[in-house]
Amino acid sequence: MTMHAIRAYTVETRTRASTIALVVAVLIIAVAIVLPAFASRRLVQELFFILTMLTLAQFWNLLAGYGGLVSIGQQAFVGIGAYALFGSVILGAVDPLTAILIGGVAALVLAVPFAFFAFRLNGAYFAIGTWVLAEVVRLSVAQWRAVGGGTGTSLPREATDAIPFVGAIATLFDVRDPAARDILAYWLALALAVAAIGGIYWLLRTKRGLALAAIRDNSEAARSVGVDAAPIKWFVFLAAAFGTGLTGALIYLQKARISPDAAFSVNDWTAYVIFIVVIGGIGTIEGPIIGVIVFFLLQSMLAQYGTWYLIALGTIGIVVMLFAPRGIWGLISDRTGLQLFPIRRRLVVGDAFKQQSASREE
Amino acid sequence: MNWLDTIVQGVLLGGLYALFAAGLSLVFGIMRLVNLAHGDLIVLAAYLILVIVSVLGISPFLAVTIALPLMFASGYVLQRVVLNRVLGEDILPPLLVTFGISVVLQNTMQEAFSADTRRLPPGDIGTASLQVAGLNIGVMPLLTFASAVLVIVVLNQIFYRTALGRAFRATSDDATTASLMGIRPSRIFAQATGIALMIVTIAALYLGMRANFDPSIGPARLIYAFEAVIIGGLGSLWGTLAGGVIIGVAQTVGAAINPEWQILAGHVAFLLVLLVKPRGLFPRAVD
Numbered sequence: 001m002t003m004h005a006i007r008a009y010t011v012e013t014r015t016r017a018s019t020i021a022l023v024v025a026v027l028i029i030a031v032a033i034v035l036p037a038f039a040s041r042r043l044v045q046e047l048f049f050i051l052t053m054l055t056l057a058q059f060w061n062l063l064a065g066y067g068g069l070v071s072i073g074q075q076a077f078v079g080i081g082a083y084a085l086f087g088s089v090i091l092g093a094v095d096p097l098t099a100i101l102i103g104g105v106a107a108l109v110l111a112v113p114f115a116f117f118a119f120r121l122n123g124a125y126f127a128i129g130t131w132v133l134a135e136v137v138r139l140s141v142a143q144w145r146a147v148g149g150g151t152g153t154s155l156p157r158e159a160t161d162a163i164p165f166v167g168a169i170a171t172l173f174d175v176r177d178p179a180a181r182d183i184l185a186y187w188l189a190l191a192l193a194v195a196a197i198g199g200i201y202w203l204l205r206t207k208r209g210l211a212l213a214a215i216r217d218n219s220e221a222a223r224s225v226g227v228d229a230a231p232i233k234w235f236v237f238l239a240a241a242f243g244t245g246l247t248g249a250l251i252y253l254q255k256a257r258i259s260p261d262a263a264f265s266v267n268d269w270t271a272y273v274i275f276i277v278v279i280g281g282i283g284t285i286e287g288p289i290i291g292v293i294v295f296f297l298l299q300s301m302l303a304q305y306g307t308w309y310l311i312a313l314g315t316i317g318i319v320v321m322l323f324a325p326r327g328i329w330g331l332i333s334d335r336t337g338l339q340l341f342p343i344r345r346r347l348v349v350g351d352a353f354k355q356q357s358a359s360r361e362e
Numbered sequence: 363m364n365w366l367d368t369i370v371q372g373v374l375l376g377g378l379y380a381l382f383a384a385g386l387s388l389v390f391g392i393m394r395l396v397n398l399a400h401g402d403l404i405v406l407a408a409y410l411i412l413v414i415v416s417v418l419g420i421s422p423f424l425a426v427t428i429a430l431p432l433m434f435a436s437g438y439v440l441q442r443v444v445l446n447r448v449l450g451e452d453i454l455p456p457l458l459v460t461f462g463i464s465v466v467l468q469n470t471m472q473e474a475f476s477a478d479t480r481r482l483p484p485g486d487i488g489t490a491s492l493q494v495a496g497l498n499i500g501v502m503p504l505l506t507f508a509s510a511v512l513v514i515v516v517l518n519q520i521f522y523r524t525a526l527g528r529a530f531r532a533t534s535d536d537a538t539t540a541s542l543m544g545i546r547p548s549r550i551f552a553q554a555t556g557i558a559l560m561i562v563t564i565a566a567l568y569l570g571m572r573a574n575f576d577p578s579i580g581p582a583r584l585i586y587a588f589e590a591v592i593i594g595g596l597g598s599l600w601g602t603l604a605g606g607v608i609i610g611v612a613q614t615v616g617a618a619i620n621p622e623w624q625i626l627a628g629h630v631a632f633l634l635v636l637l638v639k640p641r642g643l644f645p646r647a648v649d
Contacts (some may be wrong), residue, residue, distance in 0.1 A: 070454060117633060124456070124457055127457050128396065128585065132585050135582075139625060140626065271461070282454070307470075307472045308469075310466075311470055311473070313465070314466035314469070317458065317465075318459050321448065322455075
């Protein structure tokens with residue numbers, strides 16, 4: 001702030017809470033990086049699962065919460081990313097880490113015709129339209145015999161053995177190869193989650209993010225001040241598809257076994273994600289983080305009851321939507337005014353006027 | 363292979379899809395609500411009929427007369443207690459709430475009835491067929507199609523000949539002005555959802571008698587219904603029937619070429635219509 005002291009006013013998004021949050025986030029990430037040194041393999045796997053769900057939730061939230069694009073077809077991008085990984089590893093003998101990138105690119109390429117059709121439908125119909133398109137992708141991929149058709153296939157031993165860095169990790173932590181693969185997958189999931197949150201936060205603070213919020217809040221008013229909705233919606237949809245595809249490829253690299261029904265599952269990759277975002281708080285970056293924690297706690301308590309778990313999750317989702325539509329984080333931030341990832345631009349008065357303005361600021 | 367036969371089967375199958383779609387179309391037309399639990403409600407109605415059939419030992423055709431008022435009541439309550447709260451400018455709450463209902467219904471049915479496939483006993487009529495111009499036409503598909511036509515005729519009569527229909531149209535056009543004229547939109551919406559669930563029950567009767575069902579098949583029925591509505595064009599019930607027929611014919615023709623292509627062919631037909639006529643073949647409403 002001192003940098004701008006000469007000017008009387010500056011536009012800021014940073015708050016004291018967000019500065020503290022940044023420091024805490026850096027600390028958490030640092031701990032998360034060294035965690036495999038002392039964590040059990042089970043914990044590493046569970047954290048991998050949490051991180052990938054968090055990434056999927058952030059991208060879905062970008063679409064629905066910020067872009068107003070309620071997609072029930074994101075499983076198409078998880079599945080195509082995963083299948084692109086399997087296809088390029090099995091048929092093209094690509095190394096599995098490069099194949100994750102291919103998974104993201106495949107999702108991006110698929111997203112172009114996908115969006116072309118889906119954007120012809122408005123609002124609520126867009127939602128079911130994406131679902132139909134995802135079904136089309138699933139049924140088409142199930143015809144792809146080289147990767148097992150409808151029954152699916154596994155990653156060959158030679159491919160999983162050839163993953164770069166696994167040997168080094170195994171030596172470093174003195175673990176066997178499968179555990180080292182889990183650690184590598186966990187690190188990649190961590191990097192992807194951090195990049196997703198950081199990237200989305202950055203996007204929302206740019207001019208494009210401002211335009212996005214304007215369209216969501218009032219599309220006519222946004223258009224009247226010269227915001228063109230179409231390119232921004234395309235951009236958001238493609239970005240979410242790319243991120244979702246990368247995550248899908250990573251999830252299935254860790255699973256090492258794929259089938260169309262699992263990789264294109266609407267429950268696993270879209271329903272859970274929607275509930276995570278809704279329960280945590282849609283339209284905020286903090287929401288999916290809270291949501292994924294609630295999701296994981298519920299799962300550890302109820303997973304043994306199978307269907308009851310989904311009934312509970314669905315019921316909580318409905319109740320939250322009816323009575324607290326902005327989710328748990330909405331309740332917290334309404335009470336406390338807390339914003340860990342502030343995107344609202346505030347006018348900050350320079351040092352000379354600091355004293356008077358202090359009372360007016362929150 | 364007899365192409366004429368394949369196409370006739372497809373047209374008759376379209377009647378079933380039109381039955382799936384009519385309720386969805388009705389609710390959307392009146393309150394702009396897309397009910398993502400629509401398919402699961404069809405499956406729920408099928409289980410309800412099954413329970414009545416097994417408890418009372420009567421034919422499904424009789425059981426449906428008991429199920430109809432029950433489903434009307436469920437629809438009325440569902441709309442009054444839950445869905446009316448989420449109607450509004452923002453499309454997100456109704457979508458997410460009905461999606462939640464879909465997941466809860468599916469898993470509750472799985473818990474209550476297990477994942478085993480079931481079927482409604484169709485009796486002799488299930489295997490009966492007619493010989494028409496050298497074609498073998500099943501009585502059951504014919505009955506389904508006739509019911510679809512009847513449902514659409516009755517719905518159109520309600521819409522354009524009764525006070526309730528006038529209230530439906532008025533509320534659909536402008537709920538605020540309608541309420542100034544003494545109409546209560548919340549009750550009109552509840553009645554509309556009640557009627558939609560009665561159509562759902564009729565659809566469930568034929569779904570259950572023609573093929574096996576289990577708690578997980580709801581979303582696929584929602585998708586067929588949705589495709590039929592979009593192909594037909596919003597606001598046109600006869601268009602919805604045409605949409606159902608197009609999906610039905612595409613599926614039977616696809617299946618005749620390669621059994622694995624049945625479902626895919628229906629979706630491809632939908633995408634083609636979306637490509638050529640994004641507003642459907644017979645659009646009436648502007649949305």
